[in-house]
Amino acid sequence: MTDDASTSAALASPARRRVLDAVRGATEPPTAQQLAGELDLHVTTVRFHLDQLEQLHLVERTAGRTGRRGRPSVHYRAATLGPDAARDQMIQALAEALAASGAAGRRESTAAGRRWADALPLPDGGAHVAVAEAFERLGFDPQVSGDQIRLRACPFRDAASRHPEVVCQVHSGLAERIVEQVAGDAVDVRLAPFVEPGLCILTLAPKGGLHAA
Known part of the structure; x- marks a missing residue:
C-alpha cells in the first residue's frame, strides 16, 4: 500500500480524524487524557489513535513540564510538515473550498x-x-x-x-x-x-x- 493509500485508510476512521483535528486545533500540546475528556472517548481509544497517527508522521510526542520530579507527561502536537504534506494540505483546502461552491x-x-x-x-x-x-x-x-x-x-x-x-x-x-x-x-x-x-x-x-x- 502506498503512503497516500495508508494515510487515506487511517483517516477513514471518524474518531481518528477527530483526534487529529483536536491535536491540530489545540493552543498547547494536549495529553491523551486531555483529549479523551475533550472528545468524550476512553483514554485507551485515544492512545490507540494517537499511536496510529504517530506512525503516519501526522502527530509527534513532546515532553510536558510538570514542575515535579518523575517522568514528564507525554503531550502530542501536529507533526512538522514536509513539502509533500504541506502540498497535500493545500490541495485538501482548495478542494474543500471548491466543493462548497x-x-x-x-x-x-x-x-x-x-x-x-x-x-x-x-x-x-x-x-x-x-x-x-x-x-x-x-x-x-x-x-x-x-x-x-x-x-x-x-x-x-x-x-x-x-x-x-x-x-x-x-x-x-x-x-x-x-x-x-x-x-x-x-x-x-x-x-x-x-x-x-x-x-x-x-x-x-x-x-x-x-x-x-
Missing part, C-alpha cells in the same frame, strides 16, 4: 484541469497514447486497454477520495483538453472515479459513442 465549483475544477493541460508539453501520438503519456508523467500509472485507460495510482488520492466532485473533475478536464489538442472534437472523454479501490477508468470513444453506451 457546488456546481460552480465543479465547473471551475474542470476549467482548472484544462488549464493544467495547456501548461504541459503536448505528447505525441493519438488520443489514447497522448493521454496515457501525460498521466504517466504525472504519476497515475496508466494502462491502456481498448478504449479505456486504467489509472492504477493517484498522486492526489486522499483529496480525491474526500472530494471526487472537485479533484476528479480536474483530472477529467485535463484529459478532455489533451484529447482536444490531438484529436479536436472527434473523441469524447469520460472519467469513472474509484470503480475499485485504487482504480479509476478513463474511457475515450468516437464522438457520440459514450452517449450510446
